[in-house]
Amino acid sequence: MSRRLPPDPDLDEVFDNDPQLERFAAILRSSQLREPPLDPAFRSDLRRRLLTQAFERSNRRQGGGWLSGLFRPSAFALAAAAVGAVLLGVFFVQLLNPAYPSTVVVTTDTRPTAAIDPARPITLSFNQPMDHRSVESSISIQPATQVSYTWQGNNLLIQPVGNELAPNTQYHVTIAAAAANPKGQTLGEAKTILVLTAPAPSPPPQPSPSATPQAPAITGEKQLASPTAKVVGWSPDAKTLYYLAPNGDLDAIGADGTGYRTLHPQVTLAAVAPTGGVVFDSAGKVQTVAPDGSVSVLDNASADAIFFQGSKALELRGSNIYPAGGQAPVATITEPFKAAFPAPDGNHLIYRNAAGRTVLLNLNSPQVTAWNQSTAGSITWAPDSNHVAYVAGGGLQVTTPDGSSATQVASAIRDGAEVAWSAQDLLLVTLAPGLAAVHSDGTGFTQLSQQEYGGPAWAGSATAFAFLRQGALSSATVSSAGGSGLPLNAGAKVVSDFMTARVKGDSTAALAFLDDSGKQAFGGGSRLVVTGDPRLARFFFVSSQVGLEGTPTLHYVVRLVLAKHGSEIAYLDETMTVVKEPARGLLLIDSDTAGPQRDLGKGPTVLSVDVTKPGHVTVYLDSDLNAATVAGNVALTGADGKPASIQTAYANRAITVTTSGLQLGEHYKLAVTTGLADINGQPLSAEYDLDFVAAG
Amino acid sequence: MSSRPLPDERSLVERAKTDPGAFGELYDRYFHQIYRFVFSRMRDQTAAEDVTSDVFIKALKGIPRYQDTGRPFAAWLYQIAVNTVADRYRSSRPTVDIDEMHDIGTAGPSLEDLAVRRDEVRQVWAIVEKLPAPQRTAIVLKFQEDLKISDIAAVMGKTEGAVKLLIHRGMTRIRGTLVPGAAR
Numbered sequence: 060m061s062r063r064l065p066p067d068p069d070l071d072e073v074f075d076n077d078p079q080l081e082r083f084a085a086i087l088r089s090s091q092l093r094e095p096p097l098d099p100a101f102r103s104d105l106r107r108r109l110l111t112q113a114f115e116r117s118n119r120r121q122g123g124g125w126l127s128g129l130f131r132p133s134a135f136a137l138a139a140a141a142v143g144a145v146l147l148g149v150f151f152v153q154l155l156n157p158a159y160p161s162t163v164v165v166t167t168d169t170r171p172t173a174a175i176d177p178a179r180p181i182t183l184s185f186n187q188p189m190d191h192r193s194v195e196s197s198i199s200i201q202p203a204t205q206v207s208y209t210w211q212g213n214n215l216l217i218q219p220v221g222n223e224l225a226p227n228t229q230y231h232v233t234i235a236a237a238a239a240n241p242k243g244q245t246l247g248e249a250k251t252i253l254v255l256t257a258p259a260p261s262p263p264p265q266p267s268p269s270a271t272p273q274a275p276a277i278t279g280e281k282q283l284a285s286p287t288a289k290v291v292g293w294s295p296d297a298k299t300l301y302y303l304a305p306n307g308d309l310d311a312i313g314a315d316g317t318g319y320r321t322l323h324p325q326v327t328l329a330a331v332a333p334t335g336g337v338v339f340d341s342a343g344k345v346q347t348v349a350p351d352g353s354v355s356v357l358d359n360a361s362a363d364a365i366f367f368q369g370s371k372a373l374e375l376r377g378s379n380i381y382p383a384g385g386q387a388p389v390a391t392i393t394e395p396f397k398a399a400f401p402a403p404d405g406n407h408l409i410y411r412n413a414a415g416r417t418v419l420l421n422l423n424s425p426q427v428t429a430w431n432q433s434t435a436g437s438i439t440w441a442p443d444s445n446h447v448a449y450v451a452g453g454g455l456q457v458t459t460p461d462g463s464s465a466t467q468v469a470s471a472i473r474d475g476a477e478v479a480w481s482a483q484d485l486l487l488v489t490l491a492p493g494l495a496a497v498h499s500d501g502t503g504f505t506q507l508s509q510q511e512y513g514g515p516a517w518a519g520s521a522t523a524f525a526f527l528r529q530g531a532l533s534s535a536t537v538s539s540a541g542g543s544g545l546p547l548n549a550g551a552k553v554v555s556d557f558m559t560a561r562v563k564g565d566s567t568a569a570l571a572f573l574d575d576s577g578k579q580a581f582g583g584g585s586r587l588v589v590t591g592d593p594r595l596a597r598f599f600f601v602s603s604q605v606g607l608e609g610t611p612t613l614h615y616v617v618r619l620v621l622a623k624h625g626s627e628i629a630y631l632d633e634t635m636t637v638v639k640e641p642a643r644g645l646l647l648i649d650s651d652t653a654g655p656q657r658d659l660g661k662g663p664t665v666l667s668v669d670v671t672k673p674g675h676v677t678v679y680l681d682s683d684l685n686a687a688t689v690a691g692n693v694a695l696t697g698a699d700g701k702p703a704s705i706q707t708a709y710a711n712r713a714i715t716v717t718t719s720g721l722q723l724g725e726h727y728k729l730a731v732t733t734g735l736a737d738i739n740g741q742p743l744s745a746e747y748d749l750d751f752v753a754a755g
Numbered sequence: 756m757s758s759r760p761l762p763d764e765r766s767l768v769e770r771a772k773t774d775p776g777a778f779g780e781l782y783d784r785y786f787h788q789i790y791r792f793v794f795s796r797m798r799d800q801t802a803a804e805d806v807t808s809d810v811f812i813k814a815l816k817g818i819p820r821y822q823d824t825g826r827p828f829a830a831w832l833y834q835i836a837v838n839t840v841a842d843r844y845r846s847s848r849p850t851v852d853i854d855e856m857h858d859i860g861t862a863g864p865s866l867e868d869l870a871v872r873r874d875e876v877r878q879v880w881a882i883v884e885k886l887p888a889p890q891r892t893a894i895v896l897k898f899q900e901d902l903k904i905s906d907i908a909a910v911m912g913k914t915e916g917a918v919k920l921l922i923h924r925g926m927t928r929i930r931g932t933l934v935p936g937a938a939r
Contacts, residue, residue: 069897069904073919073926079934080926083879087898090876095794101804102790106782108808109815113775160775 096594100253100625107166114160114186160186163244165234167252174257177224180209180216181232181254188213190241197235197246201660202228202682203737222711225681227599227618227666229627229659230254253626258599275485275496275537277507283316285531290516292331293525294350297518300525301337302532303329309339309348314523314534322348330365330372338365338372338383345374345383357383368405368422375399380408380422390422400437404444407460419461430462439478439486446499448478448486455488457499468501479515479524483611485537487515487524494526496537507537547605550613550637553646558598558617564588574640574647581651589619593629596622601632602668604751612649613637616668616749621656630664631656655745662744663737668729670751676716676729678747682737689714692734692743698726721753768828772819781828782811789832792900796840806843810836830906837892837910882929890925893918 074080164186169175185194194215195208202225209216217232224230232252239245283300291301291309299318301311309326312319322337323346329339336349338357345358345365358381362374365383372383378396379388392399395413402408408420417430417438438449440460448457448468455472458465472488479487480499487507488495494512497504513527518534525534553572560568566587573581581587589595597620606612614636621629631654638649657664663682670676678693686709693716695703705718714731721727731747764784770777789810794803813835821831883894889911896902896910904922908915 070922073923079930080923083926083929083933084898086875086879087883087894090880090899092791092795092899095791095803096800097787097790098800098804102786105804105808105811106779106786109782109811110775110779112812112815113778116775 098625104166107164111164111166111184111186114164163187163189163238163240163246165238165246165250165252167232167254169254174255177226177256179224180218181224181230181252183215183217183232183234183252185213185215185240187240189215190239191215193237193239194234197238199233199235201231201233202663203739203741204230205683205738219683224254224256225666225679225712226256226258228256228681229620230256231626231660255627275503275505275507277494277535277537280533280535281316282528282531282533283314283525284310284312284319287527287530287532290514290525290527290532291329291337292516293518293523294331295333295335295519297523300532300534301329301331302525305530309337309341312532314518320352322352323354328362328365330367332370332372333367334370338367340365345372347372347383364399364401366401366405367403371405373401373405373422375401375408390420390425392420393427398437400440400447402440402444402460403442406444409438409447409460417462428461432462432465436475437477439480441480441484441499442482448480448499450474450476450478450488455486455497457486457501466501468499469495469497469504477514479517481517481524482519487512487517487537489513489515547603547613550646551600551603551615553637553648554600554615554617554635557648558619561587561589562595562597564590572648574638574649576650577648580649589621593621593623596620596627601666602670602749602751604670606636606752611639613646620659627659629656629658657745659744662741663735664744665731665747668749668751670729670749670753674717674719674721676751678714678716678729678731680712680714682741683712684709684714685736685738685740688734688736692732694730694732695721696728696730697722703727725753727751727753764828765823768818768821768823772821778815778818781814785829785832786811788829788900789836792833792895793836793840795895795899797843802843806836806839809839813839824909826906826909830902830909833896833900833902833906834910834912837896841888878933879929882932883925886925886928889913890921890928893921894925897922 205220288305289303307325309322343361364375378392380390396410399410419428454467455469477489493509557572601616603615634652636650689709729749733743735743797803896907
């Protein structure tokens with residue numbers, strides 16, 4: 060395609076009639092720069108700031124001129140010649156009072172989109188002295204806030220009474236046209252200054268129900284049976300404990316200490332089946348006892364280890380792994396070995412060969428992978444079979460099953476320490492003496508006790524565990540070990556990065572934080588970017604909590620704030636669920652539910668809800684409230700639809716809801732209704748509802 | 756910006772040295788042009804707002820010392836803007852894709868032709884963005900902002916010959932990228 064370049068003598072020499080260069084120049088000149096997004100508030104605000112600075116400079120210059128002119132002989136002579144008391148009077152009035160520019164200008168030192176510390180006052184700067192009472196009576200603030208005023212020269216500092224500004228809030232400070240200087244000159248037209256506040260100091264994720272960030276602690280310890288030689292394991296429903304007595308009996312007892320019974324004598328090894336029942340070796344035979352107590356023989360040969368691949372029992376016998384009762388091995392360890400550690404899913408086995416080398420064997424193929432590092436003690440598999448833990452070098456190491464990514468997650472751990480890995484990613488490790496807990500990423504290391512806890516074994520619920528102490532079988536609960544087991548902060552980071560990409564309009568980057576289900580929730584990506592006017596200006600966290608025990612999820616309510624011309628006019632809340640992608644272990648957003656769009660500036664708005672404290676729920680609002688409207692307009696309803704008995708207290712824009720009736724782990728619904736009103740009588744803009752799980 | 760400063764601009768600039776109101780008029784006159792230019796370089800609204808603020812604050816501080824050399828006042832603002840953008844550019848990269856910045860100027864051709872031309876425009880501007888900074892600045896000021904070579908020279912503090920050379924080298928590099936086998 061040829062294109063003629065419009066005549067531009069400037070370029071004659073540059074291209075020297077080179078048609079190709081002229082063509083590219085024509086392309087460049089034929090394009091037009093698209094109109095950039097422009098915030099009119101920014102334009103007018105910058106103008107005000109510039110004019111204020113210009114006026115101040117002009118005033119200084121005029122002041123200097125007056126002073127320097129005074130002492131110039133000619134000026135002094137002129138003044139003396141005039142000898143007019145009136146002139147002197149005018150002069151001294153002018154000298155004692157700063158100049159009054161012809162126009163009253165008010166500005167602020169912040170921009171509508173640049174968040175300030177909520178502890179900082181809002182500062183209004185006038186270009187000349189003002190009548191304080193006139194200005195103060197002309198100011199209105201939205202959201203409704205009781206404030207005090209402090210003047211510093213021509214600057215007015217506005218501070219909430221006895222409190223900071225609300226976080227995450229855009230204040231509209233309007234100065235009415237009647238605001239005047241002492242000469243009666245008014246502002247002329249009302250001015251609205253927008254001031255945005257930053258998030259509260261310890262922002263996004265406030266852990267909630269059974270939250271992992273709380274330091275775990277051992278509670279509810281109770282002795283169940285004695286004497287005991289070895290813990291076999293918990294039933295899948297965590298209601299029964301199986302153990303071996305010193306005399307070789309395979310015994311069972313209820314988790315509550317009742318229902319003791321002997322299942323079979325002379326048992327040498329046993330394993331609890333994932334589907335219930337126990338497979339054991341007794342008298343040279345592999346047998347199984349069903350939950351109803353019936354015993355059947357699986358194999359007329361003795362086993363060195365028993366484990367499961369799904370519901371199928373496998374036996375390690377010699378160097379071969381057989382299906383229980385089967386004759387053909389499914390896999391073979393091809394070298395002498397000293398110890399073997401089968402994976403919970405039964406697809407792999409780690410063994411230590413005679414030379415002390417650690418090797419991963421894939422039971423579904425003859426593939427073996429030798430570790431680079433040596434191990435000595437026991438190797439504990441993660442319940443998902445994706446990682447293992449072992450003690451080496453004086454520390455607890457966690458690595459992938461092939462040993463390729465060992466990371467020390469706890470130090471000062473002795474050789475021979477026993478480890479139990481919960482389904483919620485909390486590792487118990489025995490000390491000498493004592494017990495510690497740590498997450499597999501090395502976070503949250505806590506010494507739980509200095510007492511003896513031998514052979515710890517987690518229940519499936521991952522809050523209760525069994526252990527041996529002085530030959531007795533006991534159980535206990537680790538508080539805050541439950542919940543999703545996923546790190547709330549890490550999930551918040553994912554949500555935050557996702558939302559940042561959306562605010563930037565970068566749907567490609569945002570998509571990377573979604574799993575397949577999440578992409579579906581956002582219409583394959585089409586709903587990711589908020590287009591048009593108003594635009595998505597920012598976001599913040601309203602609440603966050605870990606999922607129910609046994610459900611590895613994290614839940615966040617995120618507020619999307621929509622702005623038009625720099626003024627925030629509406630919002631909508633999105634509830635997002637974060638899960639861990641099994642394949643890569645990444646935290647991804649799995650679901651999103653958007654609430655209705657609400658207007659801002661139409662009354663008090665709930666900013667955040669803290670459901671982290673047992674028996675307490677705290678609701679933070681953006682407005683100072685009429686305290687008399689609080690009672691009766693906040694309600695808690697249980698999953699059964701029955702209202703909980705609550706007491707409410709109000710202070711500093713926060714409503715604390717107290718109740719003794721919350722059941723740990725139970726679902727509740729918080730409702731803040733529109734009878735709630737601010738100090739100006741404006742009712743809550745819309746009823747606010749939040750589903751949450753009671754904290755423990 | 757092909758005309759010399761009009762007398763009213765000249766007197767406005769002189770008044771702006773002492774009269775805040777006159778500076779306000781200059782701001783009104785040039786805000787959009789400067790903001791548009793800055794945004795095209797920063798490709799991020801917040802960054803563009805910050806840089807534009809800096810440009811006009813610097814202009815306000817510097818205007819008492821401004822000397823009329825016969826160049827348009829806008830050239831002086833561009834000079835401040837180019838330097839401020841360069842300072843900021845070192846610490847932050849653009850976030851809006853260059854593809855979204857330019858479009859063809861006029862409608863009229865067929866849709867197919869329009870699509871081809873849009874593609875050409877995007878390709879060429881994408882290469883401009885990768886040129887060495889002096890070449891890029893000279894080409895942007897010439898083809899996007901429509902400044903005269905002499906004004907670009909003033910903005911960049913170079914001779915007119917040097918500016919022409921920068922543009923020639925930049926255009927030759929564009930050709931070398933888009934036309935296989937063409938001399939670089």
